[in-house]
Amino acid sequence: MASVTMENVNKYYYSSARLNHAVINLNMEIQDGELVSIVGPSGCGKTSTMRMIAGLEGVTQGKIFFDGNPINHLSPAQRNVALSFESYALYQHMTVKENIQFCLKVKNLSPQEMEKQCNWIVGLLGIHNILDQKPANLSGGQQQLVSLARALSRTPSVTLLDEPISHLDGRARQDVSIKIREIHNQLGLTMIYVTHNQEEAFALADRVAVMNFGELQQIGTRQEIIENPVNMFVAEFIGEPSMNFIPCQVSRQGETLELICHKDPAFHLPAARKYLPALHKGQYQRIIIGIRPIACRLEEFRRPDDCKLTGQVLSYEHLGEKSFVKIHALEQKISADISSHYFYSTGDTLSLYVNPQEAIYFDEETGNALPW
Numbered sequence: 001m002a003s004v005t006m007e008n009v010n011k012y013y014y015s016s017a018r019l020n021h022a023v024i025n026l027n028m029e030i031q032d033g034e035l036v037s038i039v040g041p042s043g044c045g046k047t048s049t050m051r052m053i054a055g056l057e058g059v060t061q062g063k064i065f066f067d068g069n070p071i072n073h074l075s076p077a078q079r080n081v082a083l084s085f086e087s088y089a090l091y092q093h094m095t096v097k098e099n100i101q102f103c104l105k106v107k108n109l110s111p112q113e114m115e116k117q118c119n120w121i122v123g124l125l126g127i128h129n130i131l132d133q134k135p136a137n138l139s140g141g142q143q144q145l146v147s148l149a150r151a152l153s154r155t156p157s158v159t160l161l162d163e164p165i166s167h168l169d170g171r172a173r174q175d176v177s178i179k180i181r182e183i184h185n186q187l188g189l190t191m192i193y194v195t196h197n198q199e200e201a202f203a204l205a206d207r208v209a210v211m212n213f214g215e216l217q218q219i220g221t222r223q224e225i226i227e228n229p230v231n232m233f234v235a236e237f238i239g240e241p242s243m244n245f246i247p248c249q250v251s252r253q254g255e256t257l258e259l260i261c262h263k264d265p266a267f268h269l270p271a272a273r274k275y276l277p278a279l280h281k282g283q284y285q286r287i288i289i290g291i292r293p294i295a296c297r298l299e300e301f302r303r304p305d306d307c308k309l310t311g312q313v314l315s316y317e318h319l320g321e322k323s324f325v326k327i328h329a330l331e332q333k334i335s336a337d338i339s340s341h342y343f344y345s346t347g348d349t350l351s352l353y354v355n356p357q358e359a360i361y362f363d364e365e366t367g368n369a370l371p372w
């Protein structure tokens, strides 16, 4: 297995006389044996990044290294990467078993070893019943499992999985993603995993990379990204429901700092301790306060320092153990994740309690998180 380093990597596409800067100055380091997941909105450059690492797409500018060795000039085969992309790319004239074994042939295994390796991955992914089928007779989900089996049966330098289980339904998807993690752990693979599903990304990966408009916004563990998003894009994109953003004016009176979020009715928040040094510098007049829905509590769960926010219920959803409510307060929508067994109707008056210490502050001008 190998570490992957991307140094100032750029990808331009020239199509219909239009220049598209799909990946912009990407710098990323993936350790040997690490599982990194890439998430981001459609068109942000995830697949282009994967295809450049695989060698299926040229790098316009910048360098990619495996274990410190430049690989830009190497063909896909020379890079020794295993791939499973959303479109399965199976050999249509071969059976499932032949598809898997074909990939193992490059490893020069004996027939017995090949059989053993094939049985291992087939057993893990539970696809024995389709071994003699041709791809055309399989569902989209089954074809993805075969494509995944092919990628995971090898022990390549780097394993690239791009939406490898997007066609599986809920339960099967969860089971297979757990198996991918198990295989990764067992074999110590260096793996890059693209998904639109944040929960899957955080459940699987050691670190998650968030991209937007071709640029890497942040790479970190779940805790780092949830607790310390670097900007409003990451804060809003990660987490469901999305973070609430409340614009505030910073009011300084001597040593006292207060955030005026709304005048009538008045809603003031004491400044969070961790941001006091940044706010005292006087550079920020207006900031945006980010409050996660999970940090908006009902009265029964309120904490001593919580501030009260009252408004009319706009919507209420009860989903199994979770309940989401939106209220109209401070002339905007405020979402709360209230694990509650009460039911609310549109128009009910509801108070939510937020702890000012749990808020994340952003510069109104740049959208970047304030330092602390």
Ligand SMILES: Nc1ncnc2c1ncn2[C@@H]1O[C@H](COP(=O)(O)OP(=O)(O)OP(=O)(O)O)[C@@H](O)[C@H]1O
Residues within 6 Å of the ligand: 013, 014, 015, 020, 022, 040, 041, 042, 043, 044, 045, 046, 047, 048, 049
């Ligand atoms: N072969 C191509 N020719 C021209 N433009 C392309 C090509 N492939 C991708 N693009 C453009 O590059 C940008 C990044 O595309 P890419 O497929 O890498 O994004 P993505 O994050 O993987 O999207 P999705 O999540 O929808 O798969 C998009 O604007 C896309 O339209």
